[in-house]
Amino acid sequence: MRYDLTDDQEFFRETARRFIETEVPISTVREWHDLAEGCPQNWWRSAAELGWTSLLVPENLGGGSISDRPIVDLSIVADEMGRGITPGPFMPTNVVADTIARSGNPAQQTLLEEVVSGQAMLAWAVNEPDGLHLDNNFATHATPTNGGYTIAGTKVAVEAAAQAHHLLVTATAPNGLAQFLLPTNTVGLTITPQESLDLGRRFAQVQLEGVQVGTDALVGSPGAPTEADVCRQRNIMVLLQCADNAGAASKVLEFTVEYAFDRYSFGRPLASYQALKHRFADMKMWAEASCAAVDGAADALAAGQAEAQMISVAKSYVGDYSVELMHECVQMHGGIGVTYDHDLHLYLRRATVNRGLFGTPSDHRAQLSQMLGY
Amino acid sequence: MTMTDQFIYTEPDPLELAEYREQVQTWMNENMPKRDPLNPWHPSEDDNERSSRNRELQRRLHDAGFAAVCYPKEYGGQSLTVAHQRIIDDVSEGFDMPILFSAPTLSIIGPILLEFGTEEQKQRYIPRFIRGDDLWVQFMSEPSGGSDLAGALTRADKDGDSFVINGSKIWSTFAQRSDFALMLARTNWEVPKHRGLTMFIVPIHQPGIEIHTIKMADGTDEFCQEYFNDLLVPAENVVGKVDDGWTVATRLLFHERAAVGGASPYTQGKMRQRRADSLEDLAVLAAKEPVGDAGNRRQQLGRLETLNRVHRLLSDRVVRGIKGGHLPGPAGSLVRLFHGLVGVEQASVNMDLYGQQALVWDEGASVGDHGVRFVQRQAACIGGGTTEMARNIISERILGMPRELATDKELPFNQVPRNG
Numbered sequence: 001m002r003y004d005l006t007d008d009q010e011f012f013r014e015t016a017r018r019f020i021e022t023e024v025p026i027s028t029v030r031e032w033h034d035l036a037e038g039c040p041q042n043w044w045r046s047a048a049e050l051g052w053t054s055l056l057v058p059e060n061l062g063g064g065s066i067s068d069r070p071i072v073d074l075s076i077v078a079d080e081m082g083r084g085i086t087p088g089p090f091m092p093t094n095v096v097a098d099t100i101a102r103s104g105n106p107a108q109q110t111l112l113e114e115v116v117s118g119q120a121m122l123a124w125a126v127n128e129p130d131g132l133h134l135d136n137n138f139a140t141h142a143t144p145t146n147g148g149y150t151i152a153g154t155k156v157a158v159e160a161a162a163q164a165h166h167l168l169v170t171a172t173a174p175n176g177l178a179q180f181l182l183p184t185n186t187v188g189l190t191i192t193p194q195e196s197l198d199l200g201r202r203f204a205q206v207q208l209e210g211v212q213v214g215t216d217a218l219v220g221s222p223g224a225p226t227e228a229d230v231c232r233q234r235n236i237m238v239l240l241q242c243a244d245n246a247g248a249a250s251k252v253l254e255f256t257v258e259y260a261f262d263r264y265s266f267g268r269p270l271a272s273y274q275a276l277k278h279r280f281a282d283m284k285m286w287a288e289a290s291c292a293a294v295d296g297a298a299d300a301l302a303a304g305q306a307e308a309q310m311i312s313v314a315k316s317y318v319g320d321y322s323v324e325l326m327h328e329c330v331q332m333h334g335g336i337g338v339t340y341d342h343d344l345h346l347y348l349r350r351a352t353v354n355r356g357l358f359g360t361p362s363d364h365r366a367q368l369s370q371m372l373g374y
Numbered sequence: 375m376t377m378t379d380q381f382i383y384t385e386p387d388p389l390e391l392a393e394y395r396e397q398v399q400t401w402m403n404e405n406m407p408k409r410d411p412l413n414p415w416h417p418s419e420d421d422n423e424r425s426s427r428n429r430e431l432q433r434r435l436h437d438a439g440f441a442a443v444c445y446p447k448e449y450g451g452q453s454l455t456v457a458h459q460r461i462i463d464d465v466s467e468g469f470d471m472p473i474l475f476s477a478p479t480l481s482i483i484g485p486i487l488l489e490f491g492t493e494e495q496k497q498r499y500i501p502r503f504i505r506g507d508d509l510w511v512q513f514m515s516e517p518s519g520g521s522d523l524a525g526a527l528t529r530a531d532k533d534g535d536s537f538v539i540n541g542s543k544i545w546s547t548f549a550q551r552s553d554f555a556l557m558l559a560r561t562n563w564e565v566p567k568h569r570g571l572t573m574f575i576v577p578i579h580q581p582g583i584e585i586h587t588i589k590m591a592d593g594t595d596e597f598c599q600e601y602f603n604d605l606l607v608p609a610e611n612v613v614g615k616v617d618d619g620w621t622v623a624t625r626l627l628f629h630e631r632a633a634v635g636g637a638s639p640y641t642q643g644k645m646r647q648r649r650a651d652s653l654e655d656l657a658v659l660a661a662k663e664p665v666g667d668a669g670n671r672r673q674q675l676g677r678l679e680t681l682n683r684v685h686r687l688l689s690d691r692v693v694r695g696i697k698g699g700h701l702p703g704p705a706g707s708l709v710r711l712f713h714g715l716v717g718v719e720q721a722s723v724n725m726d727l728y729g730q731q732a733l734v735w736d737e738g739a740s741v742g743d744h745g746v747r748f749v750q751r752q753a754a755c756i757g758g759g760t761t762e763m764a765r766n767i768i769s770e771r772i773l774g775m776p777r778e779l780a781t782d783k784e785l786p787f788n789q790v791p792r793n794g
């Protein structure tokens with residue numbers, strides 16, 4: 001959680017927390033694990049009513065934010081969702097909505113009304129089977145045809161693909177990257193649900209076989225403008241992953257500290273043993289530093305300054321330390337910490353997925369070094 | 375009083391700041407010596423040269439109005455905001471700065487004088503060190519122990535208008551070339567340890583003080599030990615109240631954590647010791663004389679850059695958190711702990727990036743300093759209060775966990791068991 005929220009942002013944050021605590025306590029999160037769709041559509045609509053899908057959409061397109069730094073507003077929700085391991089296609093829907101709002105054509109932008117109201121979900125088909133594409137080198141190809149393109153390729157780990165109404169597909173075209181907004185019932189498009197470490201969010205494989213589209217499916221102009229869009233999408237995605245993990249790590253630390261006060265061994269609480277106190281001190285530092293890294297990344301994105309660098313700093317730090325913190329908290333719990341009934345593994349599962357998708361901490365360290373010139 | 379009472383945190387107009395940045399940049403380009411990235415420290419310099427170079431640079435900053443800008447105007451500062459100081463820090467990255475003045479003089483001693491000093495003490499001492507005339511040092515740690523600062527054994531006995539000091543202080547950094555010290559001594563032995571201490575201002579070079587340098591593991595002799603033999607200190611040199619020195623010491627530790635952690639608004643330039651801590655410097659070197667596997671090197675540099683940036687962000691966050699009441703005052707320990715761990719990482723990565731040159735080098739080459747520094751690595755986790763003490767503070771005063779057992783708290787100090 002940030003320490004510099006405005007009154008409006010603080011109210012927004014508090015509302016999000018109360019909504020999560022009453023509507024999706026962890027017992028509900030567990031029930032939803034059995035839902036193929038991940039979360040009930042009507043719940044998503046009530047989340048949207050709180051503004052969760054409108055922040056990056058400008059007012060003239062039906063959206064609206066809490067402050068003049070919508071990216072920061074968005075990270076507030078991600079942090080709270082991380083605390084609650086709250087399901088829902090929050091990340092891809094907002095990332096794709098942002099690009100449609102910035103680069104989409106008027107027809108595409110009419111879709112945003114349904115996104116803002118929570119009726120439509122969006123997915124970003126970008127990851128491919130061979131992993132990371134920080135270099136924007138995608139095997140999925142868009143070949144120009146008469147009046148349009150044929151798209152072929154395979155995308156994996158696409159969050160919410162099976163629930164979304166539209167997919168944003170990132171592909172390589174002759175003159176650089178191109179992105180297409182496709183209804184999920186487009187001919188030639190096959191969506192197959194995948195299994196995931198994260199039991200709350202839904203992922204799928206997207207197969208594109210000779211998908212024929214007109215140029216009106218293009219979002220933005222191929223080449224440099226689209227590359228800039230893709231970078232921004234990735235930056236926002238990583239910011240949200242990091243905010244999610246920082247919120248989750250803070251929450252896990254809170255309940256583990258409580259446990260250390262309540263659990264007695266040799267006639268005294270665990271919290272009285274210096275060996276453990278020192279490990280808790282390290283964890284508190286990791287949690288605060290993770291939040292600080294998220295603050296810095298969100299500020300950089302909001303200001304449009306050194307975004308990619310600060311995003312890589314955040315992923316490099318938060319990716320590693322949030323997950324490390326959770327493993328330490330498992331250790332502090334003893335045997336109960338490695339059971340299915342305890343919530344710890346739910347946090348670890350989600351945080352581990354956030355850590356690994358869109359670049360591991362090592363990928364981002366290498367990226368950071370390269371950005372700085374070596 | 376809190377740390378934030380003393381300086382200005384409001385965000386000035388961005389345009390004004392941009393102009394200020396330009397002013398500082400122009401002035402630095404014309405007036406401050408450039409740091410050589412391949413040889414950023416001054417290996418051949420002796421203590422004397424180091425002291426005069428720092429004093430001279432501080433004077434230059436002062437004369438141009440860029441010294442200690444967060445200090446109040448009436449004591450020689452500029453009454454500017456923390457944002458202004460941060461700009462100076464950023465811009466000064468490529469230049470030689472009077473780092474010796476940053477800590478403890480400007481970032482620890484100064485705030486204590488501002489907070490507890492009499493008007494006369496403030497007028498007399500503060501403008502002098504901002505101008506580069508005096509360097510200060512802390513006489514806190516003793517041979518009997520540093521973590522348990524309140525267990526100090528150095529005695530100060532009242533005699534008319536003066537105190538007579540006997541005992542010894544140790545690990546005082548650069549005392550041999552400094553001018554004044556802030557010293558904690560025991561004025562009352564009949565009361566529990568925290569209630570019988572007093573803080574004094576002590577001119578260093580005078581009869582009654584014998585200074586010995588101590589050779590450190592890295593071969594330098596920055597450390598000093600002082601012996602006091604019936605040293606006379608006038609009563610007007612008491613800072614705060616007699617027997618209330620622990621109140622002052624607590625604030626001193628607070629400022630020390632902020633300074634060591636990089637959260638102090640009073641340091642000038644990035645807190646860097648003699649040796650290169652700058653990633654840019656390392657990067658220049660790594661590119662020029664690459665050692666080992668490129669992928670591995672990128673990982674190490676990326677990790678270091680990450681830690682350094684998160685360090686700064688954490689320090690900003692903690693300052694904001696304390697100010698907004700989200701975090702208690704002792705949260706400075708989070709930054710102190712982070713700093714120690716970054717220092718360890720930095721020393722380790724440096725050595726690896728320099729490869730065997732850091733282990734065996736041509737006669738006179740300074741690159742061996744990186745190996746030597748690795749040997750001295752833990753200093754970052756000891757000086758300014760150890761990382762164990764920081765962890766105690768975080769767990770007890772931020773997380774509220776039970777305090778460590780202390781048997782000496784309520785005992786009159788003369789009945790407390792000592793080192794065997």
Ligand SMILES: Cc1cc2nc3c(=O)[nH]c(=O)nc-3n(C[C@H](O)[C@H](O)[C@H](O)COP(=O)(O)OP(=O)(O)OC[C@H]3O[C@@H](n4cnc5c(N)ncnc54)[C@H](O)[C@@H]3O)c2cc1C
Nearest residue numbers: 512513514515519520521545546547756757758759760762
């Ligand atoms: C580079 C450097 C510069 C310094 N500059 C100055 C200076 O200018 N002025 C000055 O006065 N001092 C200075 N010091 C001294 C420094 O403050 C002390 O070394 C430090 O406070 C530790 O005290 P000590 O050395 O007596 O170790 P001790 O207090 O004896 O501690 C020894 C070990 O035991 C651990 N320990 C002690 N008590 C506890 C506890 N309750 N719980 C857990 N662990 C504990 C410590 O963390 C440490 O690891 C400097 C030190 C260094 C390294």
